[in-house]
Amino acid sequence: MNFAEVVLLSAAGGVIAALAPLIYLFYYTRPVTFTVWTGAVAAFIGGFIFTLLALQWGLFYARFTYILALALLLVSIAYTYWGMFRRRWFAYLFAAAAWIYIILLAVVARALGLGDPFII
């Protein structure tokens, strides 16, 4: 699987993650506010990263930090959906926890000079 295919699949995953709640909300004519659009962007990012990481399954499936990152991203997307449904922006703070976790992993790996962010 080459780089273009990985990016294409990740973008598809992000689009699906972002559009699924939007289609739901529009179909049932629920109010759509700025908070909802923000949640769609957050869900797109979450879906993109989730698909990107999931495509590396064969390399990392035995690492705890990798499985934890996938699980946290799923929880993050779920929180984002909740925030879009209830129109509460602070739900996105919980969602951002997964991103912060991955960024921390990357920073630690860079500081230790490791080849990939999944330490254990």
Add this chain to the structure above:
Amino acid sequence: MWREQAARTLLLFLPTLVFIIALTAPGGDYAFRAGPLAEVAVGQLPYYVYVSNKTLHLYSSPYAPWPYPKAIEVKLFYPTTVLVSSTCGAVAASSVGGAPGSYPVDVVVPPGFQGDCWVNFTHPSGWRDAVLLRVKLVDWYPGATERAVVTLNGSGWQFVQVGQDGTMYIWERPMAQVPVAGCVFVYNKSVLLTETQRYREVAPNIIPPAVAPSSSGSVRYGAFIKLDGVSQLYIYKADCPTTPRLNVSGPPPLRAEIGVTLPTPTGPVFDVPVVNNSVIYTTGLRVINYTEAVARIYRLYVYTYSTPVGLWGAVLRYDFALTTLLTVKISLFRPGGELQRVGDVWIYRVGNATYWIYGPQPYRLCEPPCGMPAGWQEPLYVVVDPTGQWGGWPKIVAVRREFLQPWRS
């Protein structure tokens, strides 16, 4: 109303047809490719196979299965397997494939088969292709491209050997050069049991070479034939057929008067060899006892061998020191009895047994004394026939070389 309902159902069904195609196509997504499922082509074949448009003109042999490795090539364009079968049991594999690529198929024509044989390639989806094998039975050992035809004239059991350089030995005596040296001997429409034994030069640069059985050195292939008049022996260059090991007793001791009389200050002494070193070699057909013996003025290299046909043999080779001594008796080999000269061989008759000897005169009395032999003597080839039925070394009438040609062109 029901038309609307039908349209609503169809709307969710029709787009899935595209995915149904992808999921149920015989070769998966490869089904969308333009072109055939697979191609069957002729693979690598020896020169004696005539090929015309997926028809192979092959040979079969009465002696063994005739293998044609990689005779057929299947080019597969889909990730699927193609089933293989043949109407004469010529193909061992039942299917080839798995991933797209090129797969060779080995053909082995069973022994004695003659006629037409189809090799069928099929696929569950209905694709099929076939290769026709037209097989002709030929009196030839499978796998060999050439053979030597040796015409022999003689009687009784003969022990034939062929060295790697093409020298043909009968009862260890070099008799002829054959163009094909190999391990497969066919005589009287059967493949003979063969032995392989290595021979090594015991001393370098002797003419003729002083060779003896050894565990290293150059190989000689040997077989026994029973001659009766003029007959032909075929020698093929091929791997040795598997031979059951025969029960052969060891060679009998060489009971004979061996030595020369030496003049010494205390009177004449008979110089008898003392065994220095003795090794037993067991081949598929014979038991060989190789012995090196030492006397005062010569060394004797001798090997005796037993055979499963009742006869036994020996080869003696003397290496005399350079002396100016005189002697009255030179007895290179004398088992007893009177020495006779018949043609180019010497014969002793002791009881029922006949000793046939080829080489220099084996026994000589000198009056007045004659000079001692010096240097390496010509080898003495001895064949002992306990029953008196053996007719001596055969005559080699002709040696011919034949090549296998395609049977149709």
Add this chain to the structure above:
Amino acid sequence: MNWVALLVGVAAGMAVAFGRVYAERLVARYFGLVPPLLFKHRDVVVPFLVLATAANVYAIWITVAYGGIAAWRLSALIGLALTAAAQLVQLHIALRPTNRDLQLALISCTPYVYLFALYVAALATGRYSLWLF
């Protein structure tokens, strides 16, 4: 199955479906009504748009990747043209919601029926290519 084509197709289909629900919302707001009153078959049309766009993307991949276009087969060109036309019709369904949605959607199913007919004919005649002519 080609998962890239499938996932990209589903994503594109969801985008088209989102366009549909957005357009429905605008139209309903213009008339001051709720969408279910205006568009009777929206429960089928919205999932149909996801499915059909995914099928379109997959059909184009089928046509392009495995020699149909490279060999300039007429059957492949017809398939490609039908798919493109169906995609246009579906975009029209998505962005201009009307009460004739069901008929238009049914018409836009022509390429799938065409491809499946080619497939059945290929199987029946023992050919290993969809591109029969």
